[in-house]
Amino acid sequence: MDLAYSPTQARLIEAALTFVEDEVIPAEPVARDEAAARPPEHQWDRLPVVDRLRDTARELGLWDLWVPEPWGQGLGALDAAPVAEASGRSPHLAPTAMNSIGADVGTMRLLAAHGTPEQQEQWLRPLADGTIRSAIAMTEPGVASSDAHNIATQVREEGDELVLTGHKWWTTGAMAPDCAFLLVMAQSAPQAMRHRQHSLVIVPRDAPGLRISRNLTLLGQADPIIGGHADIVLDEVRVPRANLVGDWHGGYxxxxxxxxxxxxxxxxxxxxxxxxxxxxxxxxxxxxxxxxxxxxxxxxxxxxxxxxxxxxxxxxxxxxxxxxxxxxxxxxxxxxxxxxxxxxxxxxxxxxxxxxxxxxxxxxxxxxxxxxxxxxxxxxxxxxxxxxxxxxxxxxxxxxxxx
Ligand SMILES: Cc1cc2nc3c(=O)[nH]c(=O)nc-3n(C[C@H](O)[C@H](O)[C@H](O)COP(=O)(O)OP(=O)(O)OC[C@H]3O[C@@H](n4cnc5c(N)ncnc54)[C@H](O)[C@@H]3O)c2cc1C
Structure with missing residues (x-):
């Protein structure tokens, strides 16, 4: 058992702490001012300061540490851990700058392991490049979502399409226009065994029938840097069957x-x-x-x-x-x-x-x-x-x- 930093950890932690202390923390008031100055119709656009920080994070080798190869650096969790800790010193701005927001990382790793080659090309690659973002839509206002078995949004097959209807909320990041898709958990087999009732479906944020009704503030704050927390209605939203992630009914x-x-x-x-x-x-x-x-x-x-x-x-x-x-x-x-x-x-x-x-x-x-x-x-x-x-x-x- 060795509690000292590995050479990889030692190299990364120095770069990460310097980046967070010298670049990210001084950028916090800039981000606040830029967010406050945006006109209402652009209030969820990506902030210029975020783009600047992202360029620096790439130069310093702090980009996509958690994303599997060939899309990202594919570091082990232990090697990447000290950088994640350092990013917590500015818990919204630093992860956004390093493309390591929890929701995106979870989805990128899932698509790397279980996505089809087409899904990886269409959704994983731009996520890893940072040209788009994503959101995970599990929680619903109508059911106790702590128990994911309760999730009640419905999805059915119709020919080559999947059709979704339901109501999601607290979908973090989905207010931002650069959030290109939601990973939606929906019930596909209500009568099946508990762990075989749900499916995971990629739903483009601009799909007809998907309506974002409002942003939910967190303790009164809008959370503009991470793209807010959206309340979303899905009304007969149709996506190609190719948007199913993993097995049909295997979503849980x-x-x-x-x-x-x-x-x-x-x-x-x-x-x-x-x-x-x-x-x-x-x-x-x-x-x-x-x-x-x-x-x-x-x-x-x-x-x-x-x-x-x-x-x-x-x-x-x-x-x-x-x-x-x-x-x-x-x-x-x-x-x-x-x-x-x-x-x-x-x-x-x-x-x-x-x-x-x-x-x-x-x-x-x-x-x-x-x-x-x-x-x-x-x-x-x-x-x-x-x-x-x-x-x-x-x-x-x-x-x-x-x-
Ligand atoms: C800021 C923020 C961001 C979020 N982002 C996302 C997101 O991106 N995507 C997404 O899908 N969801 C998101 N969520 C939702 C979050 O994951 C859920 O709020 C959480 O899972 C609880 O579900 P619920 O709100 O339906 O509470 P409920 O399931 O109604 O539970 C209410 C309370 O009951 C208690 N409770 C529940 N189950 C048990 C049990 N078995 N035993 C004892 N007590 C229990 C707990 O104290 C719990 O807080 C976000 C929430 C917040 C606040």
Whole structure:
């Protein structure tokens, strides 16, 4: 067992941290200003600053680390992990710049493994090149989508076409015009066994019958950099049968497989979120004086620092372990990812919360990234499966050993 960085990790982490600190973080206010200045009819267009950052990320070799060869660099999860953590320091802008948004990475890996050569050419290649983006449409307002078996959007075969009808929401990224397609999970065999009821279908965002009715704000924020969260109605949407991904009725297991890399990426990013909040807290308490001494000399504040460091390092170890399993196709991958999925958002939420407290009113105002980091950590207690579902998955596996 070796806990030192591998040569690949050491090379990448230096490039990634320099990129995030010197290029991405200074670009955050630029992105905010560019987003605010857009006229309403262009409010979801890709920001010029994102294109500039993408060019730099490519030059630095930080592009498509998670995308399998020949479309991307095809790095192992463990080798790419420190870069994902670094990107969490700016959790929307940095992943967008490196083409490693969780939804896109999950879909690119799925299409690389299960897509037809035509699907790979038409959808995977431009996704990997960064000329388009994608979105995953599973969740629905009408059913408890924590349990993907409930998904009720219908898909049926008609000749050479598939026809979809239903209502999706929280489809992240789909407000943006460069989101070219949605990967839609729909019910194709309601009477079949639970795991054989659904199919995964590529639906172009401009397909007739697909209507985006509104953007859903996250804790009041529009999330313009990642393309918002769309509420989408599908009314007899027709696509070629060639848009089916994998087997007809085989969508449930593919959707689960697709989520593991996305969940791991989010867990790693949350470690980066917490590190950024920790820096703000630790720097602030060194010089702010109250009760006759700097805040950092108060025992209560030292407890925040000590607890935060321990919790961040614990979460990082869980993340690296999950990445190690993933690289080996180990059967423990899904459970390790579930453990991380429970621990990392709560950890990052707690560290950001302490940092806000340490910064006082500054911490909840507009002059630091803490409010955005907070909402990112909070939403990840829901996105990609709520805490409870992952806790149950871990518990079920444990109890099986005692039955
Ligand atoms: C910012 C954001 C972005 C998102 N992006 C996407 C996306 O791109 N694509 C997509 O398809 N979805 C997306 N989602 C949706 C997200 O994955 C779902 O909200 C989540 O899976 C929960 O489903 P639900 O909202 O239907 O909650 P429900 O299933 O109604 O569950 C409500 C609550 O009940 C509890 N609960 C549920 N099941 C159990 C159980 N078995 N045992 C105990 N308690 C339970 C949990 O506390 C849960 O939060 C996003 C959500 C957010 C907030």
């Amino acid at each position: 297991s593919l959707a689960q497989e697709r989520m593991n890399p996305s969940r791991l990426l989010h867990g790693l990013r949350l470690v980066g979120v917490a590190e950024r909040a920790f820096d703000l807290m630790a720097e602030r308490v060194q010089h702010r004086v109250s009760g006759g001494r700097v805040l950092g000399q108060h025992g209560l504040v030292q407890e925040w620092i000590g607890r935060s460091r321990i919790e961040i390092d614990q979460a990082r170890m869980l993340a690296l372990r999950a990445a190690w399993f993933m690289d080996r196709d180990d059967e423990r991958t899904a459970t390790a990812v579930s453990q991380l999925k429970v621990v990392a958002p709560a950890m990052a939420g707690a560290v950001v919360d302490r940092s806000m407290q340490a910064l006082g009113a500054l911490g909840v105002g507009p002059d630091t990234m803490l409010p955005e980091l907070y909402s990112y950590a909070r939403m990840l207690r829901l996105q990609d499966g709520p805490d409870e579902v992952h806790l149950l998955a871990v518990a079920r596996r444990e109890l099986r050993r005692y039955s």
